[in-house]
Amino acid sequence: MLQAALFDLDGTLLQVHTQDFMKEYIKEIARAAAPVVDPGRFSKALWDSTGAMLANRDAALTNAEVFWNDFRSRMADCHEALEPRLNDFYANEFKKLARAVDTSPLARQVVQAALDRGLRIVLATNPLFPRSAIFDRMAWAGVADLPWELVTSYEDMHHCKPYPEYFLEIAVRLDLSPGDCLMVGNDVPKDMAAAAVGMQTYLVTDYLVNPDQVDYRALVDWYGMLDDLCRWFTDGGWEQAVYDSLAVARVRRYVKEFDAGLAPLVFSEATSTVEEAARALGVEPGMIAKTLLFRAGDQYGLFVVAGDVRVSTKKVKALLGGKPRMATPEEVEEITGYRVGGVCPFALATDVPIYLDASMQRFDVIYPAAGTAHSALPITFEKLKDITLGTVVEC
Missing domain, CATH: 3.40.50.1000 (HAD superfamily/HAD-like)
Structure with missing residues (x-):
């Protein structure tokens, strides 16, 4: 939590853009040091010693200790005169850089x-x-x-x-x-x-x-x-946001076991419908892989279908052995572990048969949801079949 x-x-x-601020900062601190040392030499030493801080992996030293150990070695002839000037700069002059932000x-x-x-x-x-x-x-x-x-x-x-x-x-x-x-x-x-x-x-x-x-x-x-x-x-979506983070993390961990190059995409806008997802990704609707849960009696089946295809009720009935209906949102979350609009066809909460629409093979890449209504996973049909162990069917 x-x-x-x-x-x-x-x-x-x-x-502020950090680079813009740093230019002003270096100019002003070099000016403060100018009575003691050439500004060009000072600026280079400051950058180099800052680089030493950035590169430090020694947990025994604070960043300040790393900086000053390096800076004093570069400014050995004048650091004693410089240090009070730098202390005065930070105490009295630094705050004037507010103009740069x-x-x-x-x-x-x-x-x-x-x-x-x-x-x-x-x-x-x-x-x-x-x-x-x-x-x-x-x-x-x-x-x-x-x-x-x-x-x-x-x-x-x-x-x-x-x-x-x-x-x-x-x-x-x-x-x-x-x-x-x-x-x-x-x-x-x-x-x-x-x-x-x-x-x-x-x-x-x-x-x-x-x-x-x-x-x-x-x-x-x-x-x-x-x-x-x-x-x-x-807003009221706080709890949903935390839930979403856990769901996407679950998918991310799961796919890494199969292919380190697979990674969910997350969006600031909703992608829970085919139209929303296609618009967010800039692809045709058929490339969006809908993941639908059906129930016939006590039997469930998860169908992954191209966004421009409607599932045949007769096909679902033949596969599940009874008159099918769409699962309720509560059933979807219980069986898959995901909420409606974000169902990923793997890393599921329960073991459920998975059926893959053969028509998705016409696309080089398809995009099922990655656990939330703001996510998608770019994946090939063959990779999806390998991960889900799904049965390829004509829907």
Whole structure:
């Protein structure tokens, strides 16, 4: 059960493109160091020592210790004169960089919504800055005074994103399983790496960072704009969202045993009907694989059918041995383990005969639901047959 929400800061709660902010930050801190050292030399040393922090895997050292050990070696001739200037910069000048960011009341609203849901909150920014600078940025976002259980800064943390140790350290400090935590962020390679340790993930797309242009729908549990996230926390679909996450995770784990290249896609919009799914995927309706549960007496049968095909009642009757009817929503959930609109034809709750519509073989790829009404699994007909052990029939 979800118990904690971990919020990234830059690009998530704080409306800024990180690269743009870093340019202003480097310019200003180099200016503060200029009376002591050439700005070009200083900037290079700062970047290199920050890189040492990012690469650190030694749990015995805090990020601050890694940074300063590296930085002092690069600035051996002047670090004693530099350090008080840098301390003064963070105490008095850093806050002036507020001019480089935009703010939105949504940041506070979304964190408050998480609190109102009973979730513990963590400010899970990449811990590359001193605590004072992080709290300045939190103040710009309007969230500094909220009851954060943990704020990750370079004084306290021993790892950085995207290493799994960063996310695991947070879970340990909260005394929670990673699966009880939701990582909210805008950076696909850094923030969504939380999924690798079992955390649930929500990708905020307002200031999306996706340098490799990956299809993040196959990586994250949910995604949307910051206002979507606020509604996600506050509306009546909260319980459904948690249920959906578990269902998709079940499908994801199951298919990995057969083919590591298979991965569910998740959507911000509903895909519970053939038309909705086809529109979301940009494919023809026939490629959407409907999964329908029929009952005849005490016998159930699960039929996976092309989206443009109607199942023959006579065929179902012949296969199930009696007059069939569509299963009720309650029966669907009991027999399959999924709710109507999101039934995946495998990783089922019970052992039920599966019948595959032969007409789906005309497509190179088909798209059954992946456990929820907001998901789909791209798969070939042959792979689907191998996984389900289904019987191919003419529907």
